[in-house]
Amino acid sequence: MSTKEKLIERFKRQPKDFTFDELKTMLYGLGFDMSSKGKTSGSRVRFQNGIERIDVHKPHPSNIIKEYKMKETLDFLIKKGFLTMED
DSSP states (O other), rough: OOOHHHHHHHHOOOOOOOOOHHHHHHHTTTTTTEEEOTTTTTTTEEEEEEEEEEEEEOOOOOOOOOHHHHHHHHHHHHHHHHSOOOO
């Protein structure tokens, strides 16, 4: 199993300690690019793959992604066909 696959499997388990850096790496591996939402975006970033997009706040002071955002992102990636819950 590749590092990318391991990271995806970890994400699917929805761990409480999944970091923004892990999310960024996983989404890059799925073909998404990251950009800020503009000069006044603060900690908001956008991951985009064609017309599909995911908006996320960079967590601070911790680097851990909020549980609700993890669930929302997982649901989105499954709905859009980027991930499946099958093993």
